[in-house]
Amino acid sequence: MIAWKMALVAAGSALVLTACGGSSGTSSNSGCNQTGGSTSGTGTQVVKLNPDPNTVGRFDPSSVNVKVGETVEWDWMDSAAPHTVTADDGSFESCTQNAGFKFVVTFSKAGDIKYHCTIHAQMVGDVKVG
Numbered sequence: 001m002i003a004w005k006m007a008l009v010a011a012g013s014a015l016v017l018t019a020c021g022g023s024s025g026t027s028s029n030s031g032c033n034q035t036g037g038s039t040s041g042t043g044t045q046v047v048k049l050n051p052d053p054n055t056v057g058r059f060d061p062s063s064v065n066v067k068v069g070e071t072v073e074w075d076w077m078d079s080a081a082p083h084t085v086t087a088d089d090g091s092f093e094s095c096t097q098n099a100g101f102k103f104v105v106t107f108s109k110a111g112d113i114k115y116h117c118t119i120h121a122q123m124v125g126d127v128k129v130g
């Protein structure tokens with residue numbers, strides 16, 4: 001009889017834990033790990049995330065050039081929609097952010113690094129590092 005009660009308690013605890021884990025899924029940034037950049041500092045080049053009537057948002061300018069070791073700073077200007085700055089190769093990820101946020105990435109390897117906003121498919125840009 002006691003063992004049966006213990007089993008019920010254990011099952012109840014498992015249900016509570018499951019419900020608790022699931023509730024974190026309501027956050028818009030659930031499962032997103034900000035990586036590859038800093039929220040402080042100043043970039044060699046600055047890209048603004050501006051509102052755009054046709055594409056919701058745009059990277060302005062959409063293409064910038066830096067030397068190896070230099071930085072790019074993204075400034076969230078659009079108060080109408082949240083955006084992300086996400087490298088296609090996964091090397092940096094800002095997660096979803098709103099106006100006033102900034103993200104600074106240092107580029108240590110030459111290449112044409114393409115990035116996008118995960119929310120708006122039309123929002124794409126690249127950083128040419130050379």
Ligand SMILES: [Cu+2]
Nearest residue numbers: 057083117120
């Ligand atoms: Cu966007």
